[in-house]
Amino acid sequence: MEDIIYVVGHKNPDTDSICSAIAYADLKKRLGGGVRVVPARIGEINRETEFVLSTFKLPVPMVLDTLKLQVQDLQLDRAITVSPEISVKTAWSLMQKHNAKTLPVIDDNGHLIGITTLSDITSKYMDMVDTNLLGVSDTPLQNVLETINARLLIGRATDFSPLGKILVAAMTPDRMAHWVDKNDIVITGNRLENQIEALKLGANCLIxxxxxxxxxxELKRLAEENRSLVLVTPFDTFTTARLIPQSIPVKYLMTTRDLVAFNRDDFLDDIKDAMLSTRYRSYPVVDDENRVHGVVARYHLISQRKKKVILVDHNERSQCISTIDEAEILEIIDHHRVGDIQTGKPIFFKNEPLGSTSTIIGNLFFENGIRPSRSIAGILCSAILSDTLKFRSPTC
Incomplete structure (x- = not known):
């Protein structure tokens, strides 16, 4: 997962809570460390805070709804998406190239419509005994040409109609009538008599x-009369016959019913059960519009880490987000009494009896030799004025 540190104040945030989060996140970023630091809030801001942020042209921090790990918090694998029309051979090649076991199948708008897996391909290929396979699967000519590296010698692509069976014309011409039917796809070597006989018998495609x-x-005349196609491939007859079934589109074997896909907002605890009850190694991750954003695998659950937070302007559980136990607390910056927060290991805890947390954070800028920007200095001053009741607070 991407390293993100959330700097967050207390529930029902006041100006000091919000401005402290923004300013300390800015300081952490300027100190470096290669980690993304994001200011956040728990709840809506009040009118005073809204005025301060508007005056100094700073955005309102994001709302932090939960600290439980969600799918979107993981460093997802890149999804190798495919069209339903691509050939099984192309899908297989993509799996080998990218070391992928699952390919999400998407439509023209990027919506998930199916999944094809390595086991889908291998099991289907081992069971391919249907000689009418190309017709049943509605295989386009382009798939055939690409799969067997063929060129169209005679005929028009629009006349390709693989409604018949696939066969190798290994017999003599006088025996072909017992085997070849109209609209068949006939594979043969460089034997002109077999080629002519296949077209006479009504083969739709001669390879x-x-x-x-x-x-x-003679070959051209018969092909044009019958509206047949003649393809030429550099492969031998055995290889061609073996490759032809791989030209079928993935839509013929992809899984479309009871798809197991996860939303980016799903909690990891919730997806574990779904993973345990299914056989897949990886699963598509989609947004609310069913567009694929990546792939989550079982190993993601093993390598998961907690979200990281820095608490500002509070250190009591009652003031924290309810799922604080799901996170790793890195630091606490506060000016209130020491509360009941517990951590799993030592942390940086800065607590001073001052009028505001923004006062402490302002001092941290100076201690680190960093000059705050005009906008950051402005919100710190505003928060100090607000939380100290215009410097009348007893802790000021």
Whole structure:
């Protein structure tokens, strides 16, 4: 997960609480450390605080609703998304290249419509005995061309209609009538008599293997009469027959029912049970519009770390966010009495009997030799005036 430190004040925040969080976050960033420091708040700001921030042109800190870990807090794996039309071979290649076991399938608008996994591909490929596979799966010609590295020698792509079966014409021409039917996809070597016979029998697509093929007049005439296609591939007949099933689109084998995907706002505690009850190694992470933002895997749950917080202007549990026990407290800066906060290890705890926490933070700027910007100095002064009742507080 990305290292983020939240600087947060107490519930029902006053001006000192909000301005302390903003100013201390600014100081931590200027001191460096390579960690993102974010000011936050618990609850709505009051009108006085709104006026101060508006005057010094500073944004209102984000609302911190919970310190429980959410999916969006993890360093998610990049999602390798695919179109439902790409071939199984392309999907397999992407999995090998990116060491991915799951590919989210998205539509043209980026919405999740399915998932294809390594096991989906391997199990389906091992069970591919349907010779009408290309027709059943509505495989586009482009997939076939890419899968077997073929070129279109004769015919028009729009005439491709793989409604028949796939077969290798290894028999003599006089025996082909027992095997070849109309609209079949026929694979054959550089044997002109077999090629001509296949087209005479109504093959929709003739695939010539070995790469050695010329546009013979008789072959061209028959193909044009039957509106058939002739493809040429450099692969041998065995390799071509083995690769052809890999041209089917992933939409034919992807999982579309009972999809297991997680929202970015889901808590990690909630997704554990879903992971335990399913077989997948990784899961898509989507937003409220079902757009994929990444992939979460089981190892993310093992390597999870707590959110990190710095408390300002309070150190009592009753004033903290309710899920404070889920977080790691790094520091406390306060001017109130010492409360009942407990930490798992020693922390930096600065507590002084001054009129405001902003006074302490202002001193920290000077102690570190850092000059606050005009806007930060402005909100610190405003918070001091507010919390000390215009310097009339007994702790001022």
């Amino acid at each position: 010539i293997t070995g790469g050695a093929a010329e546009e013979m007049p």
